[in-house]
Amino acid sequence: MKDVASRAGVSIMTVSRVLNNDKVSESTHDRVMEAVDALNYRLNVSARSLSGSQSYLLGFFYDNSLGSYISQYLIGVLQRCNELGYHLVLESCTYGADNVEETVSELTSRYMLDGVILPPPLCEFLPLLDALEDANVRYVRVGPGLELDRSAFVSIDDYQATYEMTEHLIDAGHKNIGFIKGDCHQGVAATRYRGFCDALASHGLAINEALVTEGDFNFAGGMTACEEILDSGEPVSAIFASNDDMASAVIATVHRRGLRVPEDIAVAGFDDTAIARSIWPQLTTVKQPIDQMSTDSVDLLIEAIRADSLLGIKLNKRDILPHSIVVRSSTVGE
Template sequence: MSSKVTIHEVARLSGVSIKTVSRVLNREPNVKNDTRVRVQEAVAALNYRPNISARSLAGSKAYLIGVFFDNPSPAYVTDVQLGAIARCREEGYHLIVEPLDSTGDVAAQVEPMLHTLRMDGVILTPPVCDNAAVLDVLEAEGVPYVRLSPDQDLGRSASVRMDDVRAAYEMTAHLISLGHTDIGFIKGHPEHGASHLRYEGYAAAMKEHGHAVREDHVEQGWFSFRSGFEAAERLLDRPDRPTAIFASNDDMALGVMAVANRLRLEVPQTLSVAGFDDTPGAKVVWPQLTTVRQPIQAMAAAAADLLLGGATQAEGDGAPPSRLLDFELVVRESTGPIG
């Protein structure tokens, strides 16, 4: 029960007023170094921690950052949390998670949260980050927010993204460098912005290396295992099948692997398979999947950083800040030279 040490005790022990203690705590200027040290010692001696409720009631900060999420993969969500907390802890902020039910009226769910808890900022993950109604509520409530990998309205708010086009380009180039020329592609969910970008990168790489993008080697998928499985069946169960397949995400790539297994196509000797995202599943197949790692934790940390730095508003040039992070090509065993 070491509880209930208040700022008053600290003030008493260090022989200053509570206001001065507050100053030291908040790293405000105009405190003599001598005094500062004395206060810090008292804080340490009493094991004092300021009470967040009182702080946020009195001041403007709530020391809470919200993470809103909808639906994406658990691995993604967890990584976002880990990345965000890493940055938040440094400044004494806490993370409050708000899973949203995307089948209902998301904006209506968001409004009460913002109202009761005055969060200092919110991190929005896809696909909530593209829900205009939610953005409206956030703006109406005056809560700063950063979007992770937004798809629409890029200029509307601060955001953190990865270069999907370039990543897809490099993955395709990797396959080409292994000697592949007939590279099948499985597109992602048409409503996700990343889908278009990834296809764009693939097409650009093919073209630049002088290979045609064969329409019958490009299939539509929906980011699900099953859709990858079905697309792969169409792609592979025929004589002029591609020698490599690049799926827009790992789940679909796993679907491709499953079909390859069924058709007794050796991976990677007969068929190379590449995915995108580096989900845990990518390592849980044999052979392990070559894929693109999105630096999710780093992206979330960057988002938290923007929020904590108060840098979410448009700057002089009119554009809200946007950070572009590097991806990483993860070459494992599912891709290899032909033969």
């Protein structure tokens, strides 16, 4: 680092600020990075951890129940950690597990984690939050719907997004709309359902309870839920599933019944994961900016770590990112 500072004509502290992504002038940043490239300098994470209170290790707890969403989110987190010189420790944790305290204890005994990122559904697993706080481990949540004042988090406006997608279906002429809720234990599932109900009410449409069921945010649950709606005997012209995995299951189930999408039943989803563009017909869905959310969750966590270690304060910032409605052929046809 001393050699880099000498070549760039700056102080060692300035080099440190550039490498840690702190704010410096553009010209200074470029000068330092030119010296870094010329000298083939690489940060030594182990040495950095010995020189201060940080380990430069972040944890990522995940539950496999949200397969496509978690996979896409994890890629963004890994990329951002790599850009900022952090390493990521992955830990599988089942939502509702009764040994969560042991999991946290074992992990913290093996690693000196600076902080942890909690995507859905673990962002709302309150015993896990309690265990992390008891172990004095900082955390940032992704898309929580419960106890929003408890920690920093990144999210979209799930209520408004669901409201707008429901209006898209209504504007397309649908009045008998089925809705597949997510896991009833997750606050975000209730938030999305509320957006659906309020959109119907604002257009003078009643909720048909026979067309509303729960799918647990996974493919298998989506298939079962779709079967229940189709077997209800009630007329239905559109089904809005509150994530893409369940929506793709709806399309598969509708096709298996010999029906057409969207001519017989229109289908909408939520998230805009890779599966939305891979299935046929391609899925109309709410686009969460997953790449930006993954980047921002890392940035929020590092900001919280520095505020705690340097200033002794707890930052609980909220980062609400914009969403959009992506209209594809599952609701409008070719």
